[in-house]
Amino acid sequence: MNKTLFILLVVIGITVTVTSIADGADGSNIPAIQVIAGSTPQNTVYLDQHPVPEIIDGSVFVPVRQLSDALTLTLSWNEEKQTISLNKSETVLTFALTDKEATVNSGIVNIGNPPVNKDGYTYVPLRFVAEVFHFYIHFEKDFQGQPTVWITPYSLITAKDYTDLTDSYSKTRDITLDYGWQSDLYILNEKEQTFRGIGLGDTFNQVLQSYGVPFQQDLQENKSGTIMYPYLPIPFSEPSAGMLFTFDRGTLVQVLIF
Incomplete structure (x- = not known):
């Protein structure tokens, strides 16, 4: 869909x-x-x-x-x-x-x-x-x-977080995720911001302040890795939509909406 x-x-x-x-x-x-x-x-x-x-x-x-x-x-x-x-x-x-x-x-x-x-x-x-x-x-x-x-115990993504996808994000099919709709991936453009005001180059702590506790976290000690927030989860089901933030030593380098 x-x-x-x-x-x-x-x-x-x-x-x-x-x-x-x-x-x-x-x-x-x-x-x-x-x-x-x-x-x-x-x-x-x-x-x-x-x-x-x-x-x-x-x-x-x-x-x-x-x-x-x-x-x-x-x-x-x-x-x-x-x-x-x-x-x-x-x-x-x-x-x-x-x-x-x-x-x-x-x-x-x-x-x-x-x-x-x-x-x-x-x-x-x-x-x-x-x-x-x-x-x-x-x-x-x-x-x-x-x-x-x-x-x-974790924060959720809402419909507002999908606002202005065509203006701030570019659609991509070059990235594979373990969850979500693989044909509908949007990557945040440089110099753009998410609905909550987060942009590439922001820190790990800035993302947590804006989005809260993540649903899933895969980070190394130097804060390189990813955190994920789901969109309105259904019990007994894997997340089908959400946001994935990727960090390099605590600096945000990629935002994906799926």
């Missing part, structure tokens, strides 16, 4: 807020919003098992057990204090049902929308939990026919 056509098919309402889709919840077993989450690229999954994610008071809530499993968080319940704790590395999040304050390590923070119990299942606010444990959050109004949220 032509890259431009692909992007036109998916670039719908990037800036729409989750609140605007709250009316989609109808009480059925079909989620009002699709959630894709994972602690690593290898274990990213749909949170689509019963009970399904829901939108409550304009915020996305997910069953705490499903979320903790997907993000490999340690889940525990204190019967005496009636509190839930989530633990990963050196971060411990503790909260109680209906309480708008939670404890992150030794500090007290405001949740906004507290956890709720529904039909015997505990639901927690997705954004709050994800941000506490430093996961990236990305929302699309329409993906596979549903509003979708991604919770990932």
Whole structure:
């Protein structure tokens, strides 16, 4: 499929807020919003098992057990204090049902929308939990026919990153990748910049500041090699689109969009 056509098919309402889709919840077993989450690229999954994610008071809530499993968080319940704790590395999040304050390590923070119990299942606010444990959050109004949220430990490429391909990039078929559409490769031209303002000659740290943690990294100690960011990944599938940055001793020498 032509890259431009692909992007036109998916670039719908990037800036729409989750609140605007709250009316989609109808009480059925079909989620009002699709959630894709994972602690690593290898274990990213749909949170689509019963009970399904829901939108409550304009915020996305997910069953705490499903979320903790997907993000490999340690889940525990204190019967005496009636509190839930989530633990990963050196971060411990503790909260109680209906309480708008939670404890992150030794500090007290405001949740906004507290956890709720529904039909015997505990639901927690997705954004709050994800941000506490430093996961990236990305929302699309329409993906596979549903509003979708991604919770990932790496940053994602969006439709905006494919803006002005014909002006800033040249199409090439002389490069072979292990993933993506081999017939639709675009290489950044000299003296041009990516949508996020990165150009050839910029440093490795500048790219990380603009794009965040990469999905895949193949670098030597002197920072020669590549890093890759995927475009809206689907669980159990290799990335079919994204951006690949190549460095020579920490200096950016090539940018590919596939």
